[in-house]
Amino acid sequence: MLKLISATPSPYARKVRIVLAEKGIPFELITEVPWNSMTKTPLHNPLEKLPVLILEDGSSVYESHYILEYIEAKFPEKPLLSEDIDERLFAKKVEVVADGMCDALVLSFFENQRDQPSEEWKTRPMRKVDGGFEALAEWVGDKHFIVGGKFGLADVAAGSVCGYCDVRFAEYPWRKTYPKLAKYVDKLAARQSFKDTVPAGQKISDKIG
Ligand SMILES: N[C@@H](CCC(=O)N[C@@H](CS(=O)(=O)O)C(=O)NCC(=O)O)C(=O)O
16 A cells, blocks of 8 residues: 655645545555654655655655656546646646745744744745735636636645645735635635645654754
8 A cells, every 4th residue: 555654734745645535545644743853754755855655665756746746647547637738737837836835834934943033034935925825816816726627736736835824824814815715725625635634733852953
């Protein structure tokens, strides 16, 4: 059986968990704290990051966007990418922005943990988050799904970063600024794959930075 190394807050791992659930692919969930010295993540990813998909032969697939590409290629049933090449490429562009927002949020989260956070390293990432939300709101508009009128990769990525922001940056006013985006995300959140993967904080015992 496939195994997925994940962490409770991880928006990247959540994308993979949602896709595996939507495609009905069984897997064993291994929940880790990648920042703690006891983590097994480095044994399966030289970059020491989760999510990591561990295949039945023990080999591993890592980097969430690549894991999703792997899953779509190996498990094409219930496709989450359109047949139309331009729609496929656009969905991946949405994922690039959503993942970039996650990167900025994670950076800002850890900067805020420092004894003396740098103002520049707090504000600069949040400018990227602001820009990302503006782009997502533009792409969603009044739609139920971002690409091709059906649930797909772009919705997985957009829903995951918005859900992460709600948990880690509850004070960030994206819902007030973009009510249509909030309505779209709340509709996604009603899907069983989203209900079963709501992010939660984790205790990091090792000091970072
Ligand atoms: N680009 C990667 C980012 C993954 C990532 O940053 N994972 C974090 C955990 S979490 O932020 O997703 O919860 C990690 O493993 N960090 C450990 C490290 O960077 O050494 C992806 O898309 O998979």
